[in-house]
Every structure is written in structure tokens, then in C-alpha cells.
Amino acid sequence: xxxxxxxxxxxxALLGSTVAAHADGELNIFNWGNYTxxxxxxxxxxxYKVKVTITxxxxxxxxxxxxxxxxxxxxxxxxxxxxxxIWISEGLxxxxxxxxxxNFKNVPKExxxxxxxxxxxxxxxxxxxxxxxxxxxxxxxxxxxxxxxxFDTPDELKGKxxxxxxxxDVIDAAVLYNGGTKCTGDxxxxxxxxxxxxxxxxxxxxxxxxxxxxxxxxxxxASSDWNGSAFRQRLxxxxxxxxxPKEGFVNWSDNVVVLKDAKNVENAxxxxxxxxxxxxxxxxxxxxxxxxxxxxxxxxxxxxxxxxPEITIPAEFASKGVPxxxxxxxxxxxxxxxxxxxxx
Numbered sequence: 001x002x003x004x005x006x007x008x009x010x011x012x013a014l015l016g017s018t019v020a021a022h023a024d025g026e027l028n029i030f031n032w033g034n035y036t037x038x039x040x041x042x043x044x045x046x047x048y049k050v051k052v053t054i055t056x057x058x059x060x061x062x063x064x065x066x067x068x069x070x071x072x073x074x075x076x077x078x079x080x081x082x083x084x085x086i087w088i089s090e091g092l093x094x095x096x097x098x099x100x101x102x103n104f105k106n107v108p109k110e111x112x113x114x115x116x117x118x119x120x121x122x123x124x125x126x127x128x129x130x131x132x133x134x135x136x137x138x139x140x141x142x143x144x145x146x147x148x149x150x151f152d153t154p155d156e157l158k159g160k161x162x163x164x165x166x167x168x169d170v171i172d173a174a175v176l177y178n179g180g181t182k183c184t185g186d187x188x189x190x191x192x193x194x195x196x197x198x199x200x201x202x203x204x205x206x207x208x209x210x211x212x213x214x215x216x217x218x219x220x221x222a223s224s225d226w227n228g229s230a231f232r233q234r235l236x237x238x239x240x241x242x243x244x245p246k247e248g249f250v251n252w253s254d255n256v257v258v259l260k261d262a263k264n265v266e267n268a269x270x271x272x273x274x275x276x277x278x279x280x281x282x283x284x285x286x287x288x289x290x291x292x293x294x295x296x297x298x299x300x301x302x303x304x305x306x307x308x309p310e311i312t313i314p315a316e317f318a319s320k321g322v323p324x325x326x327x328x329x330x331x332x333x334x335x336x337x338x339x340x341x342x343x344x
Contacts, residue, residue, distance in 0.1 A: 024048070024049040024050060025050055025051070025264055025267055026050065026051050026052075026053065026263075026264055026267070027044075027050050027051070027052045027053070027075055027076070027264050027267040027268060027271060028052075028053045028055070028073055028074045028075045028076070028263075028264070029052060029053070029054045029055070029074070029075065029076045029077075029078075029271075030054075030055050030057060030063060030066070030067075030072070030074040030076065030077045030078075031054060031055075031056065031057070031076075031077070031078045032056065032057060032058070032078060032254070033056035033057070033058060033209070034056075034212070034288075035078070035127075035288050036054055036284070036287070036288070037283050037284045037286065037287035037288070038287070039283055039287070040280055040283040040284045040287070041054070043280065043283070044270075044271060044274055044280075047274075048267070048270055048274075050264075050267050050270070055074065058209045059165070059166055059167075059209070060079055060080050060082075060083045060166065060168075061167065063077055063079060064079070064083060064086065064087070064092075067087075067092055067259060068090070068092070070261070073263070074259055074262070075258065075259060075262035075263060075264045075265070075267065075268040076256060076257065076258055076259065076262070076268050076271060077257050077259060078126050078254050078255065078256055078257070079254065079255065079257060080252055080253070080254050080255075080324065081114065081116040081252060081253045081254070081255060081324050081325075082116070082168060082252070082324040082325055082326045082327075083326070084116045084117055084122070084123060084255060084257065084326075085116055085326045086326065087122075087257060088117070088122055091260055092259060092260055093122045093123075093257045093258070093259065093260060094122070094257075094258040094259060094260045094262060094265065094268075095121050095122055096121075096122065096258045096265075096268070096269050096272060097121055098120045098121070098122070098123065098124045098272050098273070098276070099112070099119050099120045099121060101269070101272065101273040101276065102273055103273050103274075103276035103277050104120070104276060106276050106277065106278055106281075106294050106295050106296060106297075107120065107124075107125065107276060107293070107294065107295070108293070108295045111125055111128075111253075111293040114253075115325070116255075116325075116326070117255070122257055122258075123255035123256060123257055124255060124256040124272040124273075124275050124276055125253060125255055125256075125275070125276070125281070125292055125293030125294055126253070126254045126255055126256050126275065126284070126292065127228065127253065127254050127284075127285070127288060127290035127291070127292055127293075128251070128252065128253040128254075128290060128291050128292065128293050129226050129227045129228055129251075129252060129253075129290045129291065130226070130227045130244070130249050130250065130251055130252070130313065130321065131169045131172070131173065131224065131225075131226060131227075131249055131250045131252065132224075132225065132226075132227060132230070132242055132243050132244050132245055132249050133146075133147070133149045133150060133222060133223065133224055133225065133242070133243040133245065134211065134215060134222065134223050134225045134229070134230045134233060134240055134241070134242055134243070135149060135157070135221070135222045135240070135241055135243060136215070136218070136221040136222065136237070136239050136240050137239050137240070137241050138239040139156055139157065139160070139221045139222075140154060140156045140157050140221065140222065142154055142156075143243075144241060144242075144243035145243045145244050145245060145246050145317070146243065146245050146246055146247065147173050147174070147176065147177040147245045147247050148177070149161070149222050149243065150163060150173065150200065150204075150222070150224050151173075151174060151177050151196050151197070151200045152200070153200065153203040153204075153222075156221075157203075157221050157222045158203045159203065159205050160205055160219075160220055160221035160222065161203055161204045161205060161220065161221070161222045161223065162204065162205060162206045162207065162208055162211060162214065162215075162220040162222070162223035162224070163204055163206075163207045163223065163224050164207075164208070164209055164211060164223060164224050164225055164226075165207040165208070165209070165343075167335060167336070167339045168324075168327075168335065169224065169250065170197070170224065170339075170342075171193060171197075171335045171338060171339065172250050173224060173245070173249070173250075174193040174196050174197055175189060175190075175193055176245070176247045176248035176249070176322070177196065177245070177247045178192040178193055178196060179247075180192075180193070181322075182250065182322050182324075182325065182327075183325060183327035183328065183331050184331070185328070185330060185331045185334065190334055190338065193338060194338045194341065194342075197338065197342045198341065198342060201342060205219075205220065206220070207343075211223045211225050211229055211233070212229055212232050212233055212236075215233045215237070215240055216233055216236040216237045216240070225242075226290075227242055227290065227310040227311065228288050228289040228290035228310065228311075229289075230242035230310045231289040231305075231308055231310040231311065232289050234310070235304075242309065242310045244313065244314065244317035244320065245320070246317070246320060247320075248320050248321075248322055249317075249320060249321055249322070250321070250322055250323070250324050251321045251322065251323050251324060252323075252324040253293060253324070256271070256272050256275055258272065275294075276294055277294075278294055278295065278296035278297040278299070278300060279297075279300045281293075281294035281297040281300075282294075282297035282298065282299065282300025282301045283300060285297060285301050285305065286300070286301050286302055286305070289305065289308075289310075289311075290311070291311055
């Protein structure tokens with residue numbers, strides 16, 4: 001960089017910091033429930049004099065449907081990576097160029113150019129994790145590293161199994177359990193998936209998102225779940241353990257997106273940049289208990305996260321993880337048909 005460019009960049013940086021320091025107004029975030037650190041939000045509010053309002057949703061489909069309707073009043077949403085191409089292709093996401101923001105330097109190369117958002121023109125990392133099973137091992141002493149807990153439920157767990165009703169997670173799990181590959185359009189495999197789910201459902205007590213409270217209270221003794229949720233459950237009840245299904249499991253991430261029709265765009269961009277700061281990302285992870293994809297954030301997390309089996313995939317299961325991805329429309333349509341039948 002020559003001196004002229006260096007001076008220009010410095011001037012812009014100083015101007016940007018001046019604007020940020022005097023930012024005010026509002027920011028309306030639409031996010032998964034029980035997923036946002038109140039301490040982190042307070043820091044953002046105090047730093048930028050911005051009042052933040054958070055509204056919860058319980059699934060990717062709920063969030064997408066709400067924004068498609070318009071008139072929502074939200075500035076930011078936090079979709080999973082397999083949904084982000086949908087948000088972008090439908091013109092619901094604003095191209096904010098996080099890759100050009102000051103704190104992008106903290107995004108490591110392994111998460112800086114994801115397939116769901118090449119070059120990070122739209123998204124900022126929020127959390128990353130896996131989909132597996134949680135089991136109360138006081139109740140069940142067998143192997144928990146299998147989707148059989150959900151789809152071929154042991155007698156000890158029948159009537160006490162919950163399934164978190166995120167359609168793609170459940171169907172992906174059933175596909176892997178039946179020896180298929182994620183996003184398969186193989187009709188024979190999908191027939192097995194349909195049959196597996198229909199046969200398994202009578203052994204389930206519920207299909208709910210609120211697993212932390214009900215697993216720790218003993219209302220559920222097993223559930224499909226996300227690893228950070230499992231971690232929080234174990235902290236409340238040491239008998240609850242997370243299983244990595246040997247048939248395969250999905251690795252996923254959730255990411256901060258600014259909406260195309262956001263009313264508070266500049267504040268939303270400030271928030272994206274804020275979330276790429278290691279201290280802020282670490283503060284958020286300390287609450288939701290997932291990793292986050294921001295380099296250096298680990299030193300701002302509790303010591304117990306550094307060795308938690310829910311966070312670090314054991315070596316014996318590392319090869320079983322498959323990345324979350326957007327399925328082709330024809331496959332997604334087949335998934336939806338299966339899901340509709342399961343929900344009857």
C-alpha cells in the first residue's frame with residue numbers, strides 16, 4: 001500500500017469510527033430463542049447508544065415465512081447456512097460486504113469463503129455446531145452414538161423421546177440412518193426414510209424445540225438436538241450426554257444477515273462488525289455454548305468450553321460429519337412431502 005492509499009484508508013477508518021461512536025437509534029433482531037447473550041447486547045447498546053429489540057423464532061421456516069410476508073420491522077435475521085442461499089436468491093438479504101469491514105480480519109480462512117456465501121458478501125458468523133442426540137444415561141445405559149435412539153427407540157426410552165422439529169435436520173438424520181447421502185433424491189432411500197419416520201413416531205412423546213428445560217426436568221429422557229443445547233443440559237444434569245451418531249451427522253452454522261428492507265441499515269452493519277470482534281463473539285458463545293467461527297474468541301469463553309465433548313468432536317467421530325447444504329428444489333419438495341406425512 002502506498003502512502004496516499006494508506007492516508008486515504010486511515011481517513012476513512014477514522015471517519016467510520018467517528019460515525020460508529022455517535023450511532024444512535026434502534027436495531028431490531030429476529031433470532032432463534034434463547035440464543036443471544038444479554039450481556040453482549042448490553043455492551044452493544046452502551047457502545048453505540050442503540051436500543052436493541054430481540055424477537056424470537058423457533059425454526060428456519062418460521063423466520064423465512066415471516067420475512068417473505070413483509071411488514072415485519074426487523075433489521076437482522078440469523079438463518080442457518082443451508083437456508084442462506086434462499087435468502088440471497090429471493091432478494092431478502094442485503095449485500096453489506098462484511099468482507100470489507102474492519103473486524104473481518106478476525107474471520108479465519110476456513111470460514112471466510114463459505115459455499116453458502118462466497119467471499120462473505122452478506123453474512124457474519126454467529127454460531128456453529130452439530131446435530132446429534134442427547135440421552136439421560138441414568139435411564140439408558142446403551143450406546144448413545146446412534147440415530148437408533150430416535151428411529152429405533154430402545155424400550156427404556158419409549159414414550160420419553162422428543163424430536164426437535166427442524167424438518168431438514170430430522171430428514172437428514174433419517175437419510176443418514178438409512179445409508180443415504182444428504183440431499184439425496186433416490187426414491188428408494190426416501191421411501192425408507194418415510195417408513196422409518198412413520199414407524200418411529202409412536203415412540204416419541206413430543207416434537208418440540210424447548211429441550212433444555214424438559215430434558216433437565218426429566219420430561220424427556222432423549223431427544224434429537226444441537227450440541228450447544230446438549231452442553232447446557234449437561235451443566236444442569238451431569239447424567240445427560242451428547243451422542244455423535246455413527247451413521248453420520250450434520251455440521252452447521254448460523255449467520256448474521258441484514259435484511260434488504262431493514263429500516264436501520266447502518267446500525268445493522270455496526271452489529272455485523274461488532275460480532276466479528278473476538279471478545280464479543282466469545283461473550284455470545286459463553287451464553288449459547290456453541291463455537292462461533294471467529295479467531296481468538298476462545299480466550300473470552302469459560303474454561304469448560306475448551307474441553308467440552310459437545311464442542312470438540314471426538315476424533316473417532318470426526319469423519320462422520322457432513323456439511324449442511326441447500327438441497328435442490330426437487331429434493332426439498334420430496335422432503336416436504338415426507339415431513340407433511342410425519343406431522344399428521
